[in-house]
Amino acid sequence: MVRAAIIGASGYGGAELARLVLRHPKLSLAGLYVQPSSSAAGQAFSALYPRHAGEIDELIQVLDFAAPVLDADVAFLALPHEASLELAPKLLALGLIVVDLSGAYRLAAEDYPSHYGFEHTQADALARAVYGLPEFYAPALAEARLIAAPGCYVTAATLALRPLVAAGLLAEGAVPIVHAVSGVSGAGKTPSAKTHVCEVSLEPYNVFGHRHQPEMRRYIGAPVLFTPVLGHYQRGILASCYAPAKAGVTAEQVHAVFAEAYADAPLVRYSDKRLPSVGAVEYTAYCDVHARLDAATGQLAVFSALDNLLKGASAQAVQALNVRLGFAQELGLTGGLQ
Numbered sequence: 001m002v003r004a005a006i007i008g009a010s011g012y013g014g015a016e017l018a019r020l021v022l023r024h025p026k027l028s029l030a031g032l033y034v035q036p037s038s039s040a041a042g043q044a045f046s047a048l049y050p051r052h053a054g055e056i057d058e059l060i061q062v063l064d065f066a067a068p069v070l071d072a073d074v075a076f077l078a079l080p081h082e083a084s085l086e087l088a089p090k091l092l093a094l095g096l097i098v099v100d101l102s103g104a105y106r107l108a109a110e111d112y113p114s115h116y117g118f119e120h121t122q123a124d125a126l127a128r129a130v131y132g133l134p135e136f137y138a139p140a141l142a143e144a145r146l147i148a149a150p151g152c153y154v155t156a157a158t159l160a161l162r163p164l165v166a167a168g169l170l171a172e173g174a175v176p177i178v179h180a181v182s183g184v185s186g187a188g189k190t191p192s193a194k195t196h197v198c199e200v201s202l203e204p205y206n207v208f209g210h211r212h213q214p215e216m217r218r219y220i221g222a223p224v225l226f227t228p229v230l231g232h233y234q235r236g237i238l239a240s241c242y243a244p245a246k247a248g249v250t251a252e253q254v255h256a257v258f259a260e261a262y263a264d265a266p267l268v269r270y271s272d273k274r275l276p277s278v279g280a281v282e283y284t285a286y287c288d289v290h291a292r293l294d295a296a297t298g299q300l301a302v303f304s305a306l307d308n309l310l311k312g313a314s315a316q317a318v319q320a321l322n323v324r325l326g327f328a329q330e331l332g333l334t335g336g337l338q
């Protein structure tokens with residue numbers, strides 16, 4: 001068994017990871033950790049998440065982030081970006097494989113001051129980081145020591161648009177529009193006035209300024225116009241993506257491109273008939289994708305749906321680790337994950 005520690009186990013991403021590690025046939029739980037000032041320190045995990053009473057009763061331990069000591073093979077970091085930024089190199093120095101759910105290792109250093117509000121101080125670790133989107137980066141992930149799990153919106157948009165960009169099916173100079181609605185768990189466990197369930201209706205936010213926009217540009221391979229929308233529900237993202245097709249592109253070509261792109265992708269369900277929905281993917285590790293061409297206008301529409309806490313975060317982190325460890329991508333991630 002490969003021993004996996006979860007840092008940030010009190011939060012939503014960490015809690016999903018604990019569940020996934022528990023049910024994974026080749027991973028074992030090497031410990032659940034939080035920062036010293038966390039109110040979760042010393043509590044049983046099942047006291048925070050009672051649905052796991054009798055299953056995950058381990059105590060949540062304190063980790064000294066300044067000088068961490070961990071008896072594990074792998075560390076999952078489900079932490080704020082700044083905390084991951086500092087902790088990841090220390091865990092790499094201990095010889096662990098690190099899988100980071102934050103945005104700290106996904107972009108180029110120069111993107112961080114403008115989009116994350118801090119200078120990137122860990123050039124060596126950043127240079128070693130491999131983007132954890134197994135559908136496109138499996139060969140590099142097989143060798144990775146530091147895996148940067150993608151953002152939730154970025155996963156939905158990239159799986160929807162990258163095959164079209166790579167195949168050259170978009171009109172020259174096209175800037176795809178990404179309109180994506182997310183449930184409130186995308187903002188993490190700590191509520192704010194903006195994410196409180198009584199305040200949320202259906203509202204765009206950070207229009208064209210969201211930190212996932214540069215990440216989309218980098219991994220889709222084209223600039224996009226991204227409008228995130230917060231929806232009044234718990235979990236799941238539906239991304240609706242639009243772009244003009246190159247003249248002469250046919251619907252058959254579009255479907256063939258997606259069918260080929262995801263032929264060996266066990267956690268992407270492309271269908272040329274079925275429209276994705278949040279309900280069809282919540283509590284699963286799948287991303288559902290559907291594309292169609294409007295012959296009258298030459299516009300492409302691609303819809304993708306995923307569970308932001310699973311294919312958008314923790315399940316994708318496990319999927320990337322599976323690749324790193326030489327397991328099947330979907331090991332421990334299929335069947336109902338509720």
Ligand SMILES: NC(=O)c1ccc[n+]([C@@H]2O[C@H](COP(=O)([O-])OP(=O)(O)OC[C@H]3O[C@@H](n4cnc5c(N)ncnc54)[C@H](OP(=O)(O)O)[C@@H]3O)[C@@H](O)[C@H]2O)c1
Nearest residue numbers: 008010011012013035038078079101102186188189308313
């Ligand atoms: N939620 C999603 O859908 C999603 C999707 C993809 C990626 N992500 C990324 O995954 C990471 C975790 O997100 P989440 O949704 O799980 O957040 P969360 O529910 O707010 O949990 C954050 C965790 O980090 C700990 N923490 C908070 N401040 C800290 C600090 N200064 N130093 C060390 N630990 C600290 C929290 O512990 P205490 O508060 O108990 O101290 C908690 O365990 C974030 O970087 C997020 O951007 C989230």
